[in-house]
Amino acid sequence: MAVSSLNHMSHIVHAPILEYILEKNAYPKEHEQLKELREITAEKYGKMSIMNVPVDEAQFLSMLLKIMNVKKTIEIGVFTGYSVLATALALPDDGQITAIDLDKEAYETGLPFIKKARVEHKINFIQSNALSVLDDLINAGEEASFDFVFVDAEKEENMKYHEKVMKLVxxxxxxxxxxxxxxxxxxxxxxxxxxxxVPKFAWPSKDYMIQFNDFIVSDHRVEPSLLSIGDGLTLCRRLY
Known part of the structure; x- marks a missing residue:
């Protein structure tokens, strides 16, 4: 059992339940390159490896992408690329991911495993501030052309991300x-x-997250659902 996986959500789901989910369901079905990436991330980044999504959440998103027949996605916040790799594995061969992160070095930790899985051609990694890339996509006429967007970056910027990706999805x-x-x-x-x-580094962003959650509930442009998987996952279906 990876300690980082337990720490990621043991405060929300009791550790024995989480251990059962991972050991009996998630880990047995984890793709070989995802497992290798998860392990090297834990080895290299220690506690910070929780910045990657947990295995069960990645598998849920993978299934969702397949059910939706998703072909074109955006990922804001990549880290070492666990969720990007999981997405790339779920997309058809002509699928495309626009993956945005300032930290190219972290992404390059996962790149060998992405290449080994033979899905590098599906990923367009952009080392940049996400807001400027989203503006570029809008200005390039990409509005309403994406099937799915995954946001896992600075929580203080979620409101700004939301307004831009609402134009793109x-x-x-x-x-x-x-x-x-x-x-x-x-x-x-x-x-x-x-x-x-609650980890001390998380305290400053608590109020931002509460405000964002309240905002999403009141946003009539989306149908939201907050799931108690991982550290909380909110899905928003664009209505108009």
Whole structure:
């Protein structure tokens, strides 16, 4: 059992339940290159390896992409590329992912496994600030041309990302926001005993995440669903 996998959501789902999910369901079906990437990320980045999505969440998203027959996606926030690789494996051979992150070095950690899985041709990695890339896509006439968007970057920027990707995803398409339970902190009141379990680095973004969650519920342009998988995953289906 990888400690990082347990730490990722054990504050939300009891550790024995999570261990059962991973050991009995997720790990046995994990693609070989995804497993190798997960392990090298844990070895190289330690606790920061939780920046990649957990195995069960990646498998859920993979199934969702296949059900939707997705061919064209955006990923904002890549890290070492676990979710990008999972997406690339789920897309048809002519599928395309626009993957955006400032940290090219982290992405290059996963690149050998992406190449080994023979899906590099599906990924267009752009080392840049995501907001500027999204503007470029809009200006290039890419509005309403993407089937799916996955957002796992600076939580303080989620509101800005949302307004831009709403222009880029097609009606009926899905925008997925990761970490929307934010280590469980969104449900904790000040002084709550459980608040001590929230990593210190997460505290400054708690209020941003609460505001974003409230905003999504009130946004009549989308049909939202907040899932208690991983650290919280919010799916938004664009209605118009």
């Amino acid at each position: 097609k009606v009926g398409g899905i925008i997925a926001y990761d970490n929307t339970l934010w280590y469980g902190s969104v449900a904790y009141k000040q002084g709550d005993e459980r608040y001590k379990d």
